[in-house]
Amino acid sequence: MTKKHHFILKIAQIVLSIYALNVSAQFNLYIPPNFDRAYTQHSRSRDGAPGEKYWQNKPSYRMQLNFDPSTYTLDGHLEVRYSNHSPDTLKEIVWSLLGDIYGRKSLHDFPLDVNQLGEGMHILEMKVAGRPVDLNKSFKRSGTNGTLALDAPLLPGGVLSMEVSWNFTYPAHITIRNGHYGDSTFLVGHCYPKIAVYDDIDGWDRSDYRGYAEFYGEYADYAVSVTVPPMFKVWATGRFINAEEVLLSKYYRRLERARTSGEVVHVITKEEAEKRVTKPGEAITWKFEAMQVPDFAFGTSPRFCWDARKVMVDTQNSRSVLVQTAYPPERIYYPRLIYMLDTLMRHYSSEIPGIPFPFPMMTIFNGNDGMEYPMMCNNAEGNSWSSSVGLAYHEVAHSYFPFYVGTNERKYAWMDEGWASFFPQFYWGLHVPEFDYFKSRMERYYKMAGDYDEVPLMTSTRLLHDRPPYRQASYNKPFFAYVYLQHLLGEKVFVGALRGYMRDWAGKHPTPYDFFYSMERYSGQNLSWYWHGWFFEQGYADLGIEQGEGATLIVKNIGGLPLPIRIVALMASGAKKTITLSLDAWKDGSTSLEIPLPAKDRIKEVRLGDEWIIDVNPSNNVLVFPVKN
Ligand SMILES: [Zn+2]
Numbered sequence: 203m204t205k206k207h208h209f210i211l212k213i214a215q216i217v218l219s220i221y222a223l224n225v226s227a228q229f230n231l232y233i234p235p236n237f238d239r240a241y242t243q244h245s246r247s248r249d250g251a252p253g254e255k256y257w258q259n260k261p262s263y264r265m266q267l268n269f270d271p272s273t274y275t276l277d278g279h280l281e282v283r284y285s286n287h288s289p290d291t292l293k294e295i296v297w298s299l300l301g302d303i304y305g306r307k308s309l310h311d312f313p314l315d316v317n318q319l320g321e322g323m324h325i326l327e328m329k330v331a332g333r334p335v336d337l338n339k340s341f342k343r344s345g346t347n348g349t350l351a352l353d354a355p356l357l358p359g360g361v362l363s364m365e366v367s368w369n370f371t372y373p374a375h376i377t378i379r380n381g382h383y384g385d386s387t388f389l390v391g392h393c394y395p396k397i398a399v400y401d402d403i404d405g406w407d408r409s410d411y412r413g414y415a416e417f418y419g420e421y422a423d424y425a426v427s428v429t430v431p432p433m434f435k436v437w438a439t440g441r442f443i444n445a446e447e448v449l450l451s452k453y454y455r456r457l458e459r460a461r462t463s464g465e466v467v468h469v470i471t472k473e474e475a476e477k478r479v480t481k482p483g484e485a486i487t488w489k490f491e492a493m494q495v496p497d498f499a500f501g502t503s504p505r506f507c508w509d510a511r512k513v514m515v516d517t518q519n520s521r522s523v524l525v526q527t528a529y530p531p532e533r534i535y536y537p538r539l540i541y542m543l544d545t546l547m548r549h550y551s552s553e554i555p556g557i558p559f560p561f562p563m564m565t566i567f568n569g570n571d572g573m574e575y576p577m578m579c580n581n582a583e584g585n586s587w588s589s590s591v592g593l594a595y596h597e598v599a600h601s602y603f604p605f606y607v608g609t610n611e612r613k614y615a616w617m618d619e620g621w622a623s624f625f626p627q628f629y630w631g632l633h634v635p636e637f638d639y640f641k642s643r644m645e646r647y648y649k650m651a652g653d654y655d656e657v658p659l660m661t662s663t664r665l666l667h668d669r670p671p672y673r674q675a676s677y678n679k680p681f682f683a684y685v686y687l688q689h690l691l692g693e694k695v696f697v698g699a700l701r702g703y704m705r706d707w708a709g710k711h712p713t714p715y716d717f718f719y720s721m722e723r724y725s726g727q728n729l730s731w732y733w734h735g736w737f738f739e740q741g742y743a744d745l746g747i748e749q750g751e752g753a754t755l756i757v758k759n760i761g762g763l764p765l766p767i768r769i770v771a772l773m774a775s776g777a778k779k780t781i782t783l784s785l786d787a788w789k790d791g792s793t794s795l796e797i798p799l800p801a802k803d804r805i806k807e808v809r810l811g812d813e814w815i816i817d818v819n820p821s822n823n824v825l826v827f828p829v830k831n
Contacts (some may be wrong), residue, residue: 249719250720259287260422266280266429269428285360311669325366327365401711423492436500436501449481457510474507561577579597595630596622596623608712610711686765687732695725699725741762742761745761767795767815771805
């Protein structure tokens, strides 16, 4: 929302306001039986907080990744200790093999040239508690998952050690959120066998990854060694713990200066981008450690610049974050990003959402996409400074959702993409004043608003295999659902409730209901009508006006979405009278409202709507009254 929109919101609260008399209806939101069970078993709670018996399982990975950029091949070995904190006895372990999306036998949401695709992931060997697994007998592949049948079940409270060796080859010319970007540049993500989430709602997550619906990660600890040829530099999820061992002292000293001084440091300058920065050796192993994150990824290139700086994100606890950018020397806008990241981090840490950046690192790596990983994003440069800024704000926002708050993107993408679309609205314009972000969101929303394929937000994301409904339900419509929720609650209550929800669910897996109930508890309001109208129903933004009986105006909610109402009456004298109604005018579920008009015989024209209220059909927003002489 721009400053102007804030101003209008303030004005809206103080100008002549008429509140239609209505009663809040209690909407009984549909709750599927498996969610309901979580409440009876107290793993979740109807006040929105995690239940007293909330649990989640915990993997701890040690991985050795050898990456050969000349063949695009990753050879990996991992050891994982998996703790079963659930009350259930597990007879199998489901592994998410996301790299299988690059396999020509996998299903894809978008057309791909199958001749360009590869084999997916090769699992070479598995061990459970030190004993080799007969892969043909006990490991069943299906879609992008592999299910390992256990000889001995994993009991509640038990811990299982497993090992996997695998390899995976990226196709040369196709990238799906990661991969090969030419010039020996790679963002290597989603290409290790990862234990799927086991939760209290669905048990094992067996979703097939086909491209649109994203990920659901179990919070895990990672200790990862990445071995690459000596010319290659590596940036990854987590702290780079053996920098002194890896980097020539000149570069190491620069990185240390960035970590400690607060100044922007060019660890690898434009002139040095193609030079070797590592100590002697045939293959160099870079080591990273990350605690309590739902995924791991790394980026690598032999010809990248590296900028870094420390940013204070939490003055109370004197905690700072090392922010970094990594990009090829010919980039135009990338060199400016490191300066902007300071502002970005402060915005997110102290304004909206106003929670100190929750991880020790953040790197923006220039592959050619817009994709988030914990502490990493894979961002294209874009064709303007504006798009580079916007993409940085969007992808870094994902550090909060789904990485700090571990939402399930495979089913509820609006719980992360909605926020990653929402947060940048407050800041983009500060960097690029001529760009109207709010208007651009409106235009995106209008493209399919009211279309038959525009599904209710509660539709599981993994069912959306077509791009327009996927984007509408994950990004465009939830953006406005949050905008008007903020308007309804007021900024202070809204932000307070959002922070309460985020803190309660940090490092955990909330469902939509946990979000709804949390917002109600922290705001002290029954918002069931709002969730019903915006999240459960099919509906679109269209209010219209008609002349009512006597001196009244009828406002019809044609599209069904609860929206704020702003009416401007233009009087014969040239004066204007403004009538505003908060969107809770719709909270009783009515579809039309009768509004008394001031001195109707002197009105020339009535206009409904405003530039910050979405409305797909402006043609029913104007009434012109005959002029009386
Ligand atoms: Zn996103």
